[in-house]
Amino acid sequence: xxxxxEILEALADYQVQCNNNARLRRMQRDWSRLLxxxxxxxxxxxxxxxxxxxITFCKAGAEGTPDIIVTARSEDLCDMxxxxxxxxxxxLQGEIRVKANQxxxxxxxxxxxxxxxxx
Amino acid sequence: xxxxxxxxxxxxxxxxxxxxxxxxxxxxxxxxxFIEEKRSGACSWDITGKRFIDCQTGSGIxxxxxxxxxxxxxxxxxxDTYDIGVFLxxxxxxxxxxxxxxxxxxxxLKCSIFGTGGGEAVDAAIKxxxxxxxxxxxxxxxxxxxxxxxxALSAIGRDSYKEPxxxxxxxxxxxxxxxxxxxxxxxxxxxxxxxLETIQGEGGINIPPDGYLAxxxxxxxxxxxxxxxDEIQTGFGRTGKMFACEHWxxxxxxxxxxxxxxxxxxxxxxTIFKEEIGDFFVxxxxxxxxxxxxxxxxxxxAMAAIDYIIKNNLAxxxxxxGQRFRAGFDRLLKEYPRLLLEVRQKGLxxxxxxxxxxxxxxxxxxxxxxxxxxxxxxxxxxxxxxxxPLVITPQEVDEVLNVLEDSMKELSGEKGIGRND
Numbered sequence: 001x002x003x004x005x006e007i008l009e010a011l012a013d014y015q016v017q018c019n020n021n022a023r024l025r026r027m028q029r030d031w032s033r034l035l036x037x038x039x040x041x042x043x044x045x046x047x048x049x050x051x052x053x054x055i056t057f058c059k060a061g062a063e064g065t066p067d068i069i070v071t072a073r074s075e076d077l078c079d080m081x082x083x084x085x086x087x088x089x090x091x092l093q094g095e096i097r098v099k100a101n102q103x104x105x106x107x108x109x110x111x112x113x114x115x116x117x118x119x
Numbered sequence: 120x121x122x123x124x125x126x127x128x129x130x131x132x133x134x135x136x137x138x139x140x141x142x143x144x145x146x147x148x149x150x151x152x153f154i155e156e157k158r159s160g161a162c163s164w165d166i167t168g169k170r171f172i173d174c175q176t177g178s179g180i181x182x183x184x185x186x187x188x189x190x191x192x193x194x195x196x197x198x199d200t201y202d203i204g205v206f207l208x209x210x211x212x213x214x215x216x217x218x219x220x221x222x223x224x225x226x227x228l229k230c231s232i233f234g235t236g237g238g239e240a241v242d243a244a245i246k247x248x249x250x251x252x253x254x255x256x257x258x259x260x261x262x263x264x265x266x267x268x269x270x271a272l273s274a275i276g277r278d279s280y281k282e283p284x285x286x287x288x289x290x291x292x293x294x295x296x297x298x299x300x301x302x303x304x305x306x307x308x309x310x311x312x313x314x315l316e317t318i319q320g321e322g323g324i325n326i327p328p329d330g331y332l333a334x335x336x337x338x339x340x341x342x343x344x345x346x347x348x349d350e351i352q353t354g355f356g357r358t359g360k361m362f363a364c365e366h367w368x369x370x371x372x373x374x375x376x377x378x379x380x381x382x383x384x385x386x387x388x389x390t391i392f393k394e395e396i397g398d399f400f401v402x403x404x405x406x407x408x409x410x411x412x413x414x415x416x417x418x419x420x421a422m423a424a425i426d427y428i429i430k431n432n433l434a435x436x437x438x439x440x441g442q443r444f445r446a447g448f449d450r451l452l453k454e455y456p457r458l459l460l461e462v463r464q465k466g467l468x469x470x471x472x473x474x475x476x477x478x479x480x481x482x483x484x485x486x487x488x489x490x491x492x493x494x495x496x497x498x499x500x501x502x503x504x505x506x507x508p509l510v511i512t513p514q515e516v517d518e519v520l521n522v523l524e525d526s527m528k529e530l531s532g533e534k535g536i537g538r539n540d
Contacts, residue, residue, distance in 0.1 A: 027398045030253055103403075110402040 002078035004044045010081035011058040017115050018055050024114045028053030038064040041076035068100040083116040123167045150358035150487035158185035179352040182379035183427045185508035190382035193423035197416050204415035212418035220391050220492040224371030230397040231389045233413025237351040237377035238266025240388035244373045244520045245270040248312035248345045251399040256310045260296035262322030262498045274314050277498045303357040312345040317363035320352040324463040324470025324498035332369040340462040350405050355379040356428050359438030359466030382424030387417035433509040437466040440516050449521035455527045469505040476501040485526035
């Protein structure tokens with residue numbers, strides 16, 4: 001189980017990785033979404049805002065009306081944001097669930113592929 | 120012979136009734152209502168047995184020659200194991216062909232997507248340019264020809280092809296070909312790409328002035344606009360280099376190829392682009408698909424065609440045969456100044472500029488009577504396009520030149536041929 005603080009720390013690192021990746025920023029510049037992450041085992045929620053490919057904030061709590069909702073165990077969320085697990089694999093195993101249109105699901109996978117090509 | 124004449128009549132009648140009567144009428148009047156039967160090397164035979172040297176080649180499909188036995192064998196062998204393949208899946212054949220294209224194209228062109236024809240390749244190029252740049256305007260040139268599909272049609276520089284189908288795609292801006300300053304003036308913040316044929320084919324074998332392509336490349340770099348070069352007619356050795364842009368050391372961001380990629384045997388095209396442009400497809404892996412594009416069979420045929428072109432130095436041969444043609448053209452220019460105004464040529468991409476538009480159709484008829492298929496260009500009937508297979512022999516070059524000379528001699532005695540007649 002991961003605490004809210006640990007997930008926020010992983011999210012902060014993820015934000016830096018994404019925003020500093022020029023290739024990803026160029027690729028995602030047409031993508032603006034509000035994402036909610038739900039840690040199903042702890043009941044914690046997190047919000048991430050992406051505007052034109054830039055992650056503008058990550059914070060605790062569910063803020064606004066999301067375009068995408070990702071639900072997983074807290075530890076999987078933490079590992080995912082640190083780049084320690086392959087979210088596609090977990091998604092296909094049903095351990096990460098994504099409520100979004102199919103194009104956005106592919107986008108999330110594409111982001112992972114660019115910032116952690118070896119995962 | 121009697122039987123074959125009957126078959127020919129029947130074919131033309133059926134074609135007329137079930138496909139297009141006006142096409143039959145037009146081809147008949149030009150003397151080129153051939154029904155092809157046997158094909159080999161630079162030649163094809165009408166169903167009645169009449170042989171002709173093919174200088175039309177579907178505007179450049181047959182660089183490796185008609186019914187090339189090595190390409191046919193590659194397809195036959197492939198058919199023992201493969202079919203078209205499932206387009207959704209990755210395929211060995213696609214991967215191998217894409218790698219080969221990356222090796223033979225200039226500069227850092229690397230990634231490919233496949234289609235079935237040139238128009239589809241151009242459509243893909245424009246979609247990629249818009250998708251990658253997130254800008255919409257496309258600059259194209261007067262008299263350009265890029266195909267008859269949606270985006271490609273919008274970039275054709277001839278109104279008669281477009282007007283019956285308007286409204287076409289918005290955001291297309293036409294400029295004169297060969298004038299880099301016109302491109303500079305037309306570029307704005309919303310310009311996604313400039314699309315050019317490296318040498319205009321349908322427009323009349325318009326060879327760009329030296330420095331033009333380099334200047335366009337410079338403008339595109341300065342303004343962050345993509346350069347798309349259409350090498351559909353000019354590619355695969357046609358002009359004496361593997362790709363025509365190599366004559367001017369210009370590398371596009373996106374290149375379209377088709378026609379001779381299929382070895383005259385199987386329809387296939389490719390849109391080849393720099394790796395960074397391919398990032399557009401990372402978040403959109405299924406945004407552009409083609410059921411039959413880059414089929415396993417097509418890729419095998421394309422690999423065989425490319426290997427044949429390289430193994431037999433067809434680009435070099437095209438340059439040599441082009442020079443042989445040029446010596447003959449120079450004679451004709453001197454002897455028939457009332458008929459022939461100039462010659463436009465790069466390797467075996469050749470155009471004869473007649474002194475007026477009526478000469479094109481009349482010469483096509485005279486060539487056909489003498490066993491040469493050579494037709495005026497669609498966008499300019501005063502230009503005769505000559506694009507024989509690159510495997511043409513010196514003897515066949517001389518035969519074509521003799522036919523040109525005999526035809527000109529005959530036509531020069533007729534009315535309505537001079538510039539002012």
